Amino acid sequence: MRVLKNVHGAPAPQSEPIAGRETGMVRNAAGGYVFPVTDWIRLERFLILGTEGGTYYTDARTLTLGNAAVVRRCLEADGSRTVETIVEISVRGRAPSNDPALxxxxxxxSFGDPKDRRAAGEALPRVARIGTHLLHFVSFVNDMRxxxxxxxxxxxxxxxxxxxxRLTRQVLKYRQRDGWxxxxxxxxxxxxxxxxxxxxxxxRWVTHPDTTQVDPxxxxxxxxxxxLQRAETVSETAGLLKEHAWLSREMVPTEHLAQKAVWEALLPNLPMTALVRNLPVMTRLDALRPMADATRAVTARLTDPEALRAARVHPLALLVASRTxxxxxxxxxxxxxxxxxxxxxxLEQACVLAFDHLEPMAGRVYLAVDVSGSMGWSHVAGLSNLTAREAAAAMAMVIARHADRHVIKGFSAAGGGGPSSGGWAHRTAMQALPITGSSTLREAVEATTDLPFGGTDCALPMLDALERGIEADVFIVLTDNETWAGRMHPSExxxxxxxxxxxxxxLVVVGMTATECSIADPEDAGMLDVVGFDTAAPNVIREFVGGVAA
Structure with missing residues (x-):
């Protein structure tokens, strides 16, 4: 039967490979046929998205083992390129976590040839920029060779x-991590x-703190x-923090961190990441009142794009902080x-500003957010309070802000929602999402939060555009690539x-999880894979689409 279908030109469903492309396609974790991505793309996905938390179909351990094998293959193929990729993604702050790079x-x-090991050693200070990074690296090395x-x-x-x-500040601030x-x-x-x-x-003091006399x-x-460690009163602690601006929150005795005066002393010199992370506690202690000078100073820092870039604060971290x-x-x-x-x-503004400097995008853009069941269960970069589809909706909003002509829709498999799916029945498997370029991050995330789950059919955006007469120069599909339920392959x-x-x-495929496949056909120059929540992704997409809008 399948031979007869192929002879008559009927498209192969996603549960089968495309006729004539059998050797160039693989099964994804959901059982659908897709294209394998190169090890270099997988390396970038791993470095940016990590594997913590796994996906709906693949547990974290299996995903990590698979990506470790990818790193080994990249090292064997071109160790210098592998190390350069690790350094570039880490130094530019393209990933929400530095752990995959470490x-x-x-x-x-551990496993490179002598030349690669030397390159890795020379790169260590650039990737392990702070004490906690070094201790993570040490823990990884100890578990390897x-x-x-x-x-x-x-x-x-x-x-x-x-x-x-600088070294003194590092060993005092990050005293212990990962059991080291x-x-x-x-x-x-x-x-x-x-x-x-x-x-x-x-x-000598670090290795023998109890027996080494410190000369001031x-x-x-x-x-x-x-x-500071010996300080008995809040006023004494606050005084030392004001006197020595380099003293950090991690060095303050725990019992004093519940005091407003201590946070007021810390605030002027808090690094950006620490500032973002501790906004809730400072608000709870009434240190960030409406219209207060401290609040004005904080908002000015959060909306300074140069300060955000210098601190390598990732937009995903800001999205989670904003939501929380x-x-x-x-x-x-x-x-x-x-x-x-x-x-x-x-915080809302900071998340958008944290992407690389964004320029307007030319052309008519159809933004399609995969809201299927697997996207609703998978998490981005191991963040338990943000699903892949919520993160995809937020990224779609960021892209939409810089595309004058766009439409944003969510998609699942036609008929995949079941009887309780509300508007997501057979003829409404594509549905407009209430997201625009002027939406807030919270509105973008909430637009997908309560949608029903269904199967995955990544061909739907193109078929929907055909059916409705929508003229699009580019389809940007944000997905985990676990498509399986459609009657036609997305590339077809x-x-x-x-x-x-x-x-x-x-077609631009924005991969939201560190999987090994893509719906984009590698033999078609008009299809591109990028990594979701890569800070460089929006500008890569803009250049691929055709440059800057007039």
């Missing part, structure tokens, strides 16, 4: 090559220290830290607060759209 760099340092001489030298140089005051402390690492690596007595004194003249930062802050309660625990409107609005639906309309339409 994991991949640990693999390069263990501690050879080259790894010990690499990690030891992270300490000895740094300027003394700097004391553990220094005792294991025994770094050769040839840059002066003060550095030797610091390392030699190690003034350690002396100030010890005085706006709802006035913690996702974990019982903390509550009344959001300060100006702060909530500034795009070709059908091109033939019937005469429009040389393009």
């Amino acid at each position: 994991f991949a760099l640990a693999m390069a340092a 263990g501690w050879g001489r080259s790894i010990k030298r690499t990690v030891g140089r992270w300490y000895t090559d740094q300027e003394l005051d 402390s700097h004391r553990d690492v220094l005792r294991l690596t025994h770094p050769k220290c040839a840059s002066g007595q003060r550095l030797n004194d610091l390392m 003249k030699q190690l003034p930062l350690v002396d100030a830290f010890q005085r 802050y706006g709802q006035g309660r913690s996702e974990r625990g019982s903390s509550t607060w009344t959001p300060t409107p100006a702060v909530a609005e500034a 639906a795009l070709r059908q759209y091109r033939r019937r309309t005469g429009i040389p339409a393009k």
